[in-house]
Amino acid sequence: MPGFWRIAPGQQLAARGWNDEFVLYNNLSGDTHLLDGDSTALLAHLQAGPASLEALVATFAGDIDPDDAAALPGTIASLLDQLAGLYLIESLDAPC
Amino acid sequence: MANENQHNDAPQQPGVPPQPGVADAVLGARGAARRRFARAGAGATGVLLTLASHPGMACSVNVGPSGYQSAVTAANKGLKVSNAPNNYSAGLPPGRWARSGGWPCGTDIRFGSVFSCSNFNYTIANATLMQHCAGYSTYMGTKARIAQLLAAAHLNVLSGRSPFLTLANLQAIWGEYQRTGQYTPMAGVRAWNAADIVTYLSGTMD
Numbered sequence: 001m002p003g004f005w006r007i008a009p010g011q012q013l014a015a016r017g018w019n020d021e022f023v024l025y026n027n028l029s030g031d032t033h034l035l036d037g038d039s040t041a042l043l044a045h046l047q048a049g050p051a052s053l054e055a056l057v058a059t060f061a062g063d064i065d066p067d068d069a070a071a072l073p074g075t076i077a078s079l080l081d082q083l084a085g086l087y088l089i090e091s092l093d094a095p096c
Numbered sequence: 097m098a099n100e101n102q103h104n105d106a107p108q109q110p111g112v113p114p115q116p117g118v119a120d121a122v123l124g125a126r127g128a129a130r131r132r133f134a135r136a137g138a139g140a141t142g143v144l145l146t147l148a149s150h151p152g153m154a155c156s157v158n159v160g161p162s163g164y165q166s167a168v169t170a171a172n173k174g175l176k177v178s179n180a181p182n183n184y185s186a187g188l189p190p191g192r193w194a195r196s197g198g199w200p201c202g203t204d205i206r207f208g209s210v211f212s213c214s215n216f217n218y219t220i221a222n223a224t225l226m227q228h229c230a231g232y233s234t235y236m237g238t239k240a241r242i243a244q245l246l247a248a249a250h251l252n253v254l255s256g257r258s259p260f261l262t263l264a265n266l267q268a269i270w271g272e273y274q275r276t277g278q279y280t281p282m283a284g285v286r287a288w289n290a291a292d293i294v295t296y297l298s299g300t301m302d
Binding site: 021033034035036038039060063064068072075076078079082083085086087 | 133142143144282
């Protein structure tokens, strides 16, 4: 698992939201994505600056049901992988 | 569309500085953040749908395979997206290598000694990099064309003309293509078919 994640350089994250779903235009790939609110929240947080998985978990841990806390790291890690696969984000220590 | 939850209504225009669309939409209100991951225990949903764009291919590619699709689109939009220094020399195409005297390795190196080949590809494996660059086997079709481009791309890597590529990148392309007829540059994207591979490799050369 990479240490830190950041928004892909040049990614503008132009988005519109309806009912906790967000349509995001990926200006780097030309694709348009429909994202849920959780993944969009991650993007918004990373837009403020790079963050580690641990920091993201800590950020959102206080907002969820304690019963779901154990699953949060895996959930966020899975979302990060999905977003990286779309070139919306990248790991800072990934090879070119 | 009028909607109380709509954000960042102004359409993005090319050349317009980044808009705070996502942050404005999600983190602008603390209450929105509080709803996040309410169903973490149920697993991640994340990306619900992607409407893919398959623009025309770029004539100049200066990123590795995983950044290819981004680079292609960015180039078509007039943007510069690269993980590589801007002052690198462009790669040479096979024909130029075939006529060039400045090889970074021996001209008699066999393709199969660089790119592992199955027994079905014996002819391709046994041809030298020079023979591939000279196009001896182009009658064999797309697979030979890909081998030819890989030979030239390998020389471009060795000579420092393609710093954004590695031999491992090229071997991965050949290995997966040889096995499956396609290549997946990164998770979550459409696999490249033979034509896509040819276009990508061609784009790394003049």
